[in-house]
Amino acid sequence: MAGTHDEVLSLSATAALAEFRAGTLAPSDLLRATVARIEAVNGDRVSGINAFTETMFETASAAAAAADDAYVLARRDGSHTPALLGIPVATKEKHGIAGHTLEQGLAACRGEIAESNHPVVDRVLAAGGIIHARTTSPEFSCATVTHSAAWGITRNPWNLAASPGGSSGGAGAALASGMTTLATASDIAGSTRVPAGFTGTVGYKAPFGRIPGMPPLAADWYRGDGPMARTVADTALLAGVMSGRHPLDHGSWGPHGIRPDAAQATGPEAVAGLRIGLDLTLGDYPVAPSIRANTERVARLLEAAGAEIVPVSLPWSTEQISRTIFAHFGHILGPAMAALTAGTEAQLAPYTRQFIADAAAAAANVSLPESLALDAAVQKDLAHAMSGIDALLTPTQAVEMLAADGNYLDGIDVTDAEGGVWHLGHYWEGHMTSPFNIANRCPVLAVPSGMSGVGVPTGVQIVGHPFDEGMVFRVGAAIEALGAGTP
Structure with missing residues (x-):
């Protein structure tokens, strides 16, 4: 495919994979266009879109070159290629990558290094996805706006005065502005769907346990990790890669590698x-x-x-729903956050302090x-x-x-x-x-x-x-x- 960076970036993951297989586009071409877009539009942490906590262009470039070679070989001998081979994927910072920081926007976690990959990171990499950047979130993913002292303000590409939502705000902003093809997200009260709604993208909250998480909070039955993309088919593609039983999460279930739309008709006539x-x-x-x-x-x-x-x-x-969710958070997420941030309360964002206080107040009045x-x-x-x-x-x-x-x-x-x-x-x-x-x-x-x-x-x-x-x-x-x- 010959075209400008904009034309390349307009491709869905599904379309890009078809181009890769046909030899009309190389993964390194898509990555170069993606990096150029990031350098052109991401901006600074005060007034820009500011969707990322970290970029990983050097390792991504090496992975893209290897994917180029793999597609050449596949076209020659008909060998199988993994589901996401060569596709840029931005991962939420909370989805830890071994050897990289895992700070979740918190002063209490500053300098913390992930010892192992999060299960969804393992699966993205195993499927040939190229992690080129990590996306912003509010502190401990506990807000539906995305700003923190650690990473600054993330803004909505459609209207820079507006938030892209949260907590997966960086993911939504990156997708909407063409700075990634796919993104990982998480959802405990709407943290995938809220940014999807505010950025004109697609987000999926799978049934609890269908996509594996990281213990111990993976056991919280409100939460889940999931995919975001710009199309429904791309979201299903990433969901299939992420889904299924994983030994690290004993609550995970179902087969791995099966797209949730695999047996479904598509198009308007399907309804x-x-x-x-x-x-x-x-x-x-x-x-x-x-x-x-x-x-x-x-x-x-x-x-x-x-x-x-x-x-x-x-x-x-709205009062009933708020009372219900904060009673839940008061017995699980709130105490976990309070313990993690003990001694650093003065450095917390106002929304984080409010969340911890609201959760504690709810738990004081409602038993588990x-x-x-x-x-x-x-x-x-x-x-x-x-x-x-x-x-x-x-x-x-x-x-x-x-x-x-x-x-x-x-x-x-x-x-x-x-x-x-x-x-x-x-x-x-x-x-x-x-x-x-x-x-x-x-x-x-x-x-x-x-x-x-x-x-x-x-x-x-x-x-x-x-x-x-x-x-x-x-x-x-x-x-x-x-x-x-x-x-």
């Missing part, structure tokens, strides 16, 4: 005859008018393609068994609402944007579809993702739905029945093929 639930507010979330309109447009396109759109009204409130009962109530509501439908469609976010440098210690004001202004006590209530971490056996795919009035993308979530990964990719591929997310 014909499906019953897809539509819930615009998940109870009382005050959804911004542009987000509501874009979600309704996605539903109309699915209906025109032959799906039956079924109105759904979940009985939740009571927390499990709160979880069960949400799960029961969702199971009832999804009875008789194949998947649920809902917005990813209720708010159009978050400020790139925001801390939101006093909550957030949101304007609903009727023009009313709501004050939410916690800014996490501006995202519609955490109910599906409570119901974490449900797969959820976040895909673009259009553009908001403030120049920031919007997104929708496709929620499947427990463990039904194929369905969310089937619907997501149809939404993409229908052009629903085109800004």
Whole structure:
């Protein structure tokens, strides 16, 4: 393929792999274009996009040259090539790489070196992916904005005043600006889907345990690691590489190397005859008018393609969901963070101190068994609402944007579809993702739905029945093929 750097960077991973196999593009060509884009647009840690904690261009260049040779050999003798051979992959900093820093943005972890690779890093490398950069996150991945004293402010390529979301904000920003082809992410309350929604990219929260994590917090049943990309097919490609049993995570399950869309039809016709639930507010979330309109447009396109759109009204409130998740965090993540950062509290970001305090307060009032009962109530509501439908469609976010440098210690004001202004006590209530971490056996795919009035993308979530990964990719591929997310 002859073309400019922009033309090369516009290729999906799936298309680039086809070019590699045909000999019309070399992995080193794609990497050179990617590095040039990073050098041109990433900028500084104050006013730039600032998506990376570290670049690894030297080792990436050597890996790309080796991939070039491997494709030459494969074309000569028909040998097999690994699933991601030659594709640039940016990994989230928390996904440790042996011999590299593993600081998670915290002063308490400054200078810490990873002794081994995170399981998803092992799998990316085994599949021939080229890790050329590591992406930013907020401290300990505990915010839905991405800024820290360690790494500065990460900004949204679509609107530099806005955050790309978090905690996988660097991943979303890098994908949206063409600085990587694929990216790894993680999700405990929306940390994959929120940045996907705000950056016009695709993010997948797999069922709990489907993608292996790093002990001991891999055992937290709200969390999970996952893929981000610019297309649904690329997200499925990386999900297949990351998924499956791993000896380091005894909660991991299922076969490795199987794409979640492997047995699914693709294209708009794939949704014909499906019953897809539509819930615009998940109870009382005050959804911004542009987000509501874009979600309704996605539903109309699915209906025109032959799906039956079924109105759904979940009985939740933002207060109920916030109480439920913070009771959970108060017994697991909050104490882990407090122990890790003991003695360095003065150096924590305001959002981190607030998270630890909110989690502790919730745990003081709700025991762990009571927390499990709160979880069960949400799960029961969702199971009832999804009875008789194949998947649920809902917005990813209720708010159009978050400020790139925001801390939101006093909550957030949101304007609903009727023009009313709501004050939410916690800014996490501006995202519609955490109910599906409570119901974490449900797969959820976040895909673009259009553009908001403030120049920031919007997104929708496709929620499947427990463990039904194929369905969310089937619907997501149809939404993409229908052009629903085109800004």
